[in-house]
Amino acid sequence: xxxxxxxxxxxxxxxxxxxxxxxxxxxxxxxxxxxxxxxxxxxxxxxxxxxxxxxxxxxxxxxxxxxxxxxxxxxxxxxxxxxxxxxxxxxxxxxxxxxxxxxxxxxxxxxxxxxxxxxxxxxxxxxxxxxxxxxxxxxxxxxxxxxxxxxxxxxxxxxxxxxxxxxxxxxxxxxxxxxxxxxxxxxxxxxxxxxxxxxxxxxxxxxxxxxxxxxxxxxxxxxxxxxxxxxxxxxxxxxxxxxxxxxxxxxxxxxxxxxxxxxxxxxxxxxxxxxxxxxxxxxxxxxxxxxxxxxxxxxxxxxxxxxxxxxxxxxxxxxxxxxxxxxxxxxxxxxxxxxxxxxxxxxxxxxxxxxxxxxxxxxxxxxxxxxxxxxxxxxxxxxxxxxxxxxxxxxxxxxxxxxxxxxxxxxxxxxxxxxxxxxxxxxxxxxxxxxxxxxxxxxxxxxxxxxxxxxxxxxxxxxxxxxxxxxxxxxxxxxxxxxxxxxxxxxxxxxxxxxxxxxxxxxxxxxxxxxxxxxx
Amino acid sequence: xxxxxxxxxxxxxxxxxxxxxxxxxxxxxxxxxxxxxxxxxxxxxxxxxxxxxxxxxxxxxxxxxxxxxxxxxxxxxxxxxxxxxxxxxxxxxxxxxxxxxxxxxxxxxxxxxxxxxxxxxxxxxxxxxxxxxxxxxxxxxxxxxxxxxxxxxxxxxxxxxxxxxxxxxxxxxxxxxxxxxxxxxxxxxxxxxxxxxxxxxxxxxxxxxxxxxxxxxxxxxxxxxxxxxxxxxxxxxxxxxxxxxxxxxxxxxxxxxxxxxxxxxxxxxxxxxxxxxxxxxxxxxxxxxxxxxxxxxxxxxxxxxxxxxxxxxxxxxxxxxxxxxxxxxxxxxxxxxxxxxx
Numbered sequence: 001x002x003x004x005x006x007x008x009x010x011x012x013x014x015x016x017x018x019x020x021x022x023x024x025x026x027x028x029x030x031x032x033x034x035x036x037x038x039x040x041x042x043x044x045x046x047x048x049x050x051x052x053x054x055x056x057x058x059x060x061x062x063x064x065x066x067x068x069x070x071x072x073x074x075x076x077x078x079x080x081x082x083x084x085x086x087x088x089x090x091x092x093x094x095x096x097x098x099x100x101x102x103x104x105x106x107x108x109x110x111x112x113x114x115x116x117x118x119x120x121x122x123x124x125x126x127x128x129x130x131x132x133x134x135x136x137x138x139x140x141x142x143x144x145x146x147x148x149x150x151x152x153x154x155x156x157x158x159x160x161x162x163x164x165x166x167x168x169x170x171x172x173x174x175x176x177x178x179x180x181x182x183x184x185x186x187x188x189x190x191x192x193x194x195x196x197x198x199x200x201x202x203x204x205x206x207x208x209x210x211x212x213x214x215x216x217x218x219x220x221x222x223x224x225x226x227x228x229x230x231x232x233x234x235x236x237x238x239x240x241x242x243x244x245x246x247x248x249x250x251x252x253x254x255x256x257x258x259x260x261x262x263x264x265x266x267x268x269x270x271x272x273x274x275x276x277x278x279x280x281x282x283x284x285x286x287x288x289x290x291x292x293x294x295x296x297x298x299x300x301x302x303x304x305x306x307x308x309x310x311x312x313x314x315x316x317x318x319x320x321x322x323x324x325x326x327x328x329x330x331x332x333x334x335x336x337x338x339x340x341x342x343x344x345x346x347x348x349x350x351x352x353x354x355x356x357x358x359x360x361x362x363x364x365x366x367x368x369x370x371x372x373x374x375x376x377x378x379x380x381x382x383x384x385x386x387x388x389x390x391x392x393x394x395x396x397x398x399x400x401x402x403x404x405x406x407x408x409x410x411x412x413x414x415x416x417x418x419x420x421x422x423x424x425x426x427x428x429x430x431x432x433x434x435x436x437x438x439x440x441x442x443x444x445x446x447x448x449x450x451x452x453x454x455x456x457x458x459x460x461x462x463x464x465x466x467x468x469x470x471x472x473x474x475x476x477x478x479x480x481x482x483x484x485x486x487x488x489x490x491x492x493x494x495x496x497x498x499x500x501x502x503x504x505x506x507x508x509x510x511x512x513x514x515x516x517x518x519x520x
Numbered sequence: 521x522x523x524x525x526x527x528x529x530x531x532x533x534x535x536x537x538x539x540x541x542x543x544x545x546x547x548x549x550x551x552x553x554x555x556x557x558x559x560x561x562x563x564x565x566x567x568x569x570x571x572x573x574x575x576x577x578x579x580x581x582x583x584x585x586x587x588x589x590x591x592x593x594x595x596x597x598x599x600x601x602x603x604x605x606x607x608x609x610x611x612x613x614x615x616x617x618x619x620x621x622x623x624x625x626x627x628x629x630x631x632x633x634x635x636x637x638x639x640x641x642x643x644x645x646x647x648x649x650x651x652x653x654x655x656x657x658x659x660x661x662x663x664x665x666x667x668x669x670x671x672x673x674x675x676x677x678x679x680x681x682x683x684x685x686x687x688x689x690x691x692x693x694x695x696x697x698x699x700x701x702x703x704x705x706x707x708x709x710x711x712x713x714x715x716x717x718x719x720x721x722x723x724x725x726x727x728x729x730x731x732x733x734x735x736x737x738x739x740x741x742x743x744x745x746x747x748x749x750x751x752x753x754x755x756x757x758x759x760x761x762x763x764x765x766x767x768x769x770x771x772x773x774x775x776x777x778x779x780x781x782x783x784x785x786x787x788x789x790x791x792x793x794x795x796x797x798x799x800x801x802x803x804x805x806x807x808x809x810x811x812x813x814x815x816x817x818x819x820x821x822x823x824x825x826x827x828x829x830x831x832x833x834x835x836x837x838x839x840x841x842x843x844x845x846x847x848x849x850x851x852x853x854x855x856x857x858x859x860x861x862x
Contacts, residue, residue: 009850014528093524244850256851333527361527366588368534369634373793374744375532382850385798388842405849413526420532421634427524 003232006252008245010381011237012414014170014334016209021293021301022173026181028305029292029318035077035103035309036088039064041348042137043144045071049101055082058112060286063101066132072145073135075286077307080105091312091330091347095340103309114284119192124150127196127281134280135287135348140164140243140270141331143349146277149269150196153262157198160251163190165206165213165271166234166241169332172352174291175271177303179206179213182275183220189274191226192281197267201228203250204271207240208233238334239412243268245381257382257408272351292346294319296329296355306346312353313342321355329354333361334413368421376415376425382408386415390425393432398439401432409433475511479504534633538593540742544733545600545788551729552604555722557665559608562674563615564600570616571599574623582628594633598622601641601788605781605828606648607659609673609684614655618644638835639795645828657824658684662721688720689780690824696769704768720779727783734787746803747796748786752777754811762819770819780818780825785810789827795835802838802845809834 040046047064051057057076064074080103087097117130131147138144152158163186167175179186186204194202206214217231234240234249247266248254255261261268269277272290279285288307292315295301299320306315312328329336330350338356346353376386384405392401409429416425482504552560575595579586599619606615622640630636649656660670661684686694695708708715715721737743756773763772776782781789790796790807797806810830817826 012530014530248850254851254853257849259851329525329527331525334525336525336527338524356527364529365533366585368588368592369632371534371537371594371634371794372796372798373537374798377798383847383853384849385846387798404846408849408851416529417526418530418532420534420537422529422533424524426526430524 003230004252005232005234006249008240008248008381009383010377010379010414011239011245012379012417013236014238014417016236017170017295018173018176018209021171021295021303022176022180024300024302026177026291026303026305027318029307029310029315031078031105031107031109031307032310032314033104034083035080035101035105035307036311036345037063037074037077037101037103037309038088038090038345038347039074039099039101040090041074041135041143041308042072043070043142044068046099047071047074049085049099051076051082051085051101053082053084056080056106057082057103058110060112060114060288062133062286063103069132070145070148071132072137072147073133073286074101074308075135075288076101076103077288077309078103078105079108079110089340089344091339091344091350093337093340100309100345114286116284117281119196119281124196131277131280134285136273136276136280137287137348138270139272139276139290139348139351140241141335141349141351143347146269146273149267150193151262151267152196152198153260153265153267155265157200158262158267159200159265160247161190161194161197161199161202162243162247162250162266162268163193163202163204163271163274164241164243164246164268165204165210165217166246167210168207168236168238168241169334169336169352170238171295171354172293172332173295174293174303174351176210176213177293178275178291179210179271180216183213183216184224185275185278186271187217187220187224187226187229188282189276189278190229190269191224192277193269193274194228199228199267201230204229204231205234205240205246205250206231207236209236238414239381239410242381242410242412244410257405287348290346290348290350292350293352294355295352297322297325297357297360298355306350308347309345311343311345312339312350315346316342316353316355319355322357324357324359325355326358327356329356334417335411364422364424367423370421370423373420375418375420379414379418381412381414382410384409386425389432390423390428393428396432396435398432398436402436406432406436471511475508478511479508482507534592534594537742538597540740541597541737541788542593542600544737544740544742545604545730547729547733548604548726548784551726552608555662555665555725556608556660557670558667559660559670559674560603562612562671563603563606563608563610566612567599567603567615567619568596570619571595571623574620575628578624578628578632582632584632589633592633595623595627598627598640601784602644604784605641605645605789607656609658609660609664609670610655612674614648614652618648621647634794636794637838639789639792639831642789642828642831642835646832649823649828653823657686657690659687661685687780687824688715688723689818691715692771693818705763705771706768723780724778727778730783730787734783737787737791743787743791744800744803746800747791747807750804750807751786751790751811752782754808755782755815758812758815762815776815776818781827782814785814785827785831790831790834795831795838797838797841797845799842799845799847801847802841805841805845806834806838809837 045067047066050065051063058079061076062073063076066073083104084102088100090098119127128147136146165175165179190202214231214233221229239245244255247268253264253266255264276287289305291303292306293303302319328339328342330339331352336354370387372387380386388404389401389406411426413426576586579589602618603615622644626638626640626643627636692708738745755776759773759776762770790810797803813830813833814826817829
């Protein structure tokens with residue numbers, strides 16, 4: 001097979017550490033004592049809870065309804081009783097809480113009725129709704145709702161559909177193992193996506209350090225007889241599994257930051273997502289579990305099929321964490337996030353639970369000043385000048401940092417990985433980005449407040465003028481009446497007329513004074 | 521400090537970078553000793569001691585962790601470069617004063633490691649050649665390798681008349697521009713003991729050793745090929761054109777790149793990352809600019825070599841060069857259209 005491949009700039013070759021977890025077959029993680037299923041598990045709107053405490057639910061039953069089109073449904077991971085719908089700590093570094101559905105399993109694990117979706121005869125909009133209601137989101141880590149990506153683009157058809165099986169992060173083998181053991185579902189899912197996006201060709205990119213997966217996937221393509229689907233071995237170099245980097249390697253196309261890849265005739269799905277789409281449409285099963293790698297500081301690293309909402313500590317316990325374990329990381333060592341505790345649940349974004357220790361991931365040596373050696377620029381897969389962004393982020397000159405394309409940074413960590421001064425460069429970029437977002441929000445809030453204030457001032461001014469006008473009109477009316485009365489009265493009693501005139505004047509002054517006070 | 525991703529790093533450090541730069545200088549130093557005696561080792565020791573002392577004192581005053589920064593090795597690199605660009609039989613205080621100027625003024629008063637806009641070793645060289653032109657021009661005659669006599673020159677009374685001579689660059693310029701109007705390059709070469717096969721006698725082999733060390737640095741990915749190639753290429757190109765146009769009065773390209781500080785400069789001085797340009801295109805412009813200025817100063821100026829002044833002049837231009845040569849970022853190279861290296 002001599003397909004022309006392209007290179008992306010930079011990248012690094014860290015120790016891959018994948019051998020530890022890719023020997024054992026994928027095993028099913030047992031039911032936990034309770035599931036804590038966060039409602040917000042994808043990019044976009046937070047699903048509304050549609051169950052209440054005390055209610056009985058079945059496996060696969062909708063528990064969170066999508067909020068608008070940029071959102072995705074959430075389902076019960078097993079049958080059981082809803083114990084609470086309450087705030088629980090999320091699997092996020094911040095340790096913030098969010099609304100979760102807590103389910104106590106009844107042990108029967110009974111499916112709700114489900115049937116294949118007749119997607120071939122449905123309109124594109126109906127298919128998208130079906131995927132949204134099945135809770136299918138990208139399993140590569142970004143958890144973007146997949147239904148929004150099943151889109152043939154402006155031209156009405158895609159040129160290339162990229163299926164991402166590169167899996168470039170060290171330690172993680174969930175895609176590798178799924179491709180080895182369950183290639184048929186992935187290929188069938190890829191074929192569905194090919195038909196939905198009307199793609200000319202489907203390229204499944206797998207890093208060449210996974211020969212077993214490549215062989216299994218190619219065999220499945222043969223077996224199924226899938227047309228226009230090609231499994232392509234790509235050179236192993238982190239971050240070859242970044243969507244933009246993989247698209248570049250396979251097609252030569254560079255999708256700029258902030259642009260839709262469909263505008264360039266390409267779209268990219270993770271292999272696990274392709275399988276989930278097959279499950280959702282051909283089997284009618286909503287997304288309630290995923291394959292999770294447990295690796296790092298454990299006795300028996302392995303991949304497990306884990307239902308969403310299972311506490312991470314239950315999964316880690318299956319693998320025998322070593323006594324010096326000091327943290328759980330969700331994701332890999334290059335881009336993963338440290339968990340606030342071990343009770344947080346496995347969610348759709350959990351591709352790996354990396355168990356850490358001080359020995360495995362020692363604290364970085366002291367940070368030294370930048371010597372502008374340029375190693376970071378050599379390693380950057382987005383062709384940025386990381387040290388320049390670092391200088392400006394550090395000095396809080398955020399405008400300049402943006403001029404150096406801060407927001408094109410994908411936070412892959414290559415720069416920090418190679419830095420001889422051990423500067424935590426990505427932390428500086430995260431800081432700068434969050435500061436810029438905060439300032440933009442502040443500015444928006446301030447703009448809003450100013451608009452509201454100006455509107456109130458204008459409204460008060462208008463009301464004053466209206467009131468003054470009303471009073472003036474009334475005063476004039478009174479005066480006219482009195483004058484008329486005075487004229488009438490003067491005829492029979494001049495003294496009465498004088499009094500009436502004086503009264504009218506006083507009244508007028510009073511009104512004027514009142515008007516003035518009001519006006520002030 | 522939060523410990524966020526990435527959780528592991530390549531085992532690289534500033535000290536490992538600096539130590540490899542020092543290691544790359546060793547072949548050049550060895551050949552230097554072979555031709556000109558062990559005096560250079562004394563100068564390297566003097567400069568190193570002064571650099572470490574000055575660095576420690578400044579770190580202490582600035583409230584920085586002394587041992588951590590001393591261990592980074594950057595002061596030693598500065599010290600060795602100063603020693604290697606200074607006359608090996610200069611009085612001991614010459615190199616010590618120069619090193620202190622480099623470390624205290626050019627480095628720490630500008631903010632220390634990573635902050636200095638000018639190459640510290642070259643600042644020291646320029647200051648000293650302006651202040652002590654005589655001492656800076658006394659280089660050992662070929663064959664003057666007697667260590668006790670050299671020690672005497674460094675630490676004792678200086679009776680050097682029989683042992684010193686001007687550098688080949690100096691000799692050539694003096695001969696061509698002042699003494700005899702009829703002198704030609706070939707004539708000066710043939711009549712003066714300072715000249716070897718191509719450049720200065722002995723110096724040409726030191727230059728070759730620097731070249732080997734420099735190529736190893738490229739292989740080690742400490743420096744990139746851009747600056748040495750642009751520097752030597754530009755110097756050779758200008759010298760080639762000039763010597764073709766006026767072969768009697770202007771020396772050829774090989775003489776220029778194998779003489780004076782050219783080879784040391786190409787791989788070890790212009791490549792200083794802190795004070796140099798950082799983008800690939802910028803590195804080419806920066807090093808080519810130094811080469812052009814070096815040639816002009818060598819041929820038309822009054823100083824024995826031009827690399828130091830040329831480097832400082834181009835250091836000034838670095839922010840502008842970097843700003844103007846930022847490479848396009850991902851997705852902005854050809855508006856996303858298909859293209860690139862297979």
